[in-house]
Amino acid sequence: MEPAPLGESWQRVERWLEERGSARELAPPATAADIARVEEQLGTGLHPDHALLLLGHNGSGSFCLPPVHRILSTDEVVTAWRTKRKVWGDGSPPAYAPEWIPFASDGAGGVLHLDVSRPHERIHEHDKLGASHLSSHPMWASLPALLHHTADALETGRYLDGYRRPGDDNSFLLWED
Template identity: 50%
Template sequence: MSNSGISYSWWRIANWLRDRGRDRELAPGATPDEISLTEERLGFSIPPMLTASLRCHNGSGSFACPPRFELLSCSGIVSAWESKTGVWPRDSSSPFSPHFVPFASDGSGGGLYLITGQASDTRIHEHSREGEEISPTSHPMWDSLSAYLYHTAEALETGEALDGYQRPDEDSTFLLWEDADYDEDDEE
């Protein structure tokens, strides 16, 4: 999928939210200056797909992407990167490389990231808060940021489960993805 596919996926997500009176959930797009400052602080260029996404929405705001991630703003990317590179050693034994670009957070120290400098590696990677590499499933949504946003938009529009998660309940205060196999009646 192309970077224009990212814009279209964000448009679809925004429309789904707008149709439910929730379009304020999304952050506005990042400015070119914000993106340049992000790259300056990181010391390298961020992947083009991430740049395209940030131009559409500078993070996901209060809308959570599946299964539980907030997409980070430019300043959030820098903050997460500085935190990870400050904690983990900068050598081959480190679970976090300075060339990893965190772009999403689960709110408890874990997150999603892209690897820079490897044009053929567009796959989304995941770390736990302890730095453990977690392998996302083989679902095609994890193939790239473009695929992630495409499949998110598809699941929102169709109501189909996405990699085991059901789209947020439209009437919920918080738009959180739910485990498709979860049954509240089993809890009682």
């Protein structure tokens, strides 16, 4: 099954958050100038899906993608990328390539990233120890797939790769295992 377009899935997530009074947590959209500044600082273009995500909301506040990843703002993308490159960028090949652009963080040194040199590849993870623990679940196939499956799980309450959506009384919006 082909995932819904990213913008459509974002709207579904927004509606779910609005119904619970949590939509205010989402940041306002990034501007085209914000995107251009990030691309200049990174020395490469963003993945088109990543740019679209940021043009919807420049960060996710306390809302997390499953299981614990906050969507990074444009400034946070640059900071996380620079940190990963500083710590993991040496070596041949480097343990964190310059083309790996983070879009979400677990808050403990781990990121979800897209490889802009291979735009049709899956989402990747790089945790604080340099490892990846993502399953083969279809939600990790692309950014549109991740948002599509997230919206489905929020709306239906079904588990998503072993995680349950936040409870309606949970204002922090962390996925539960």
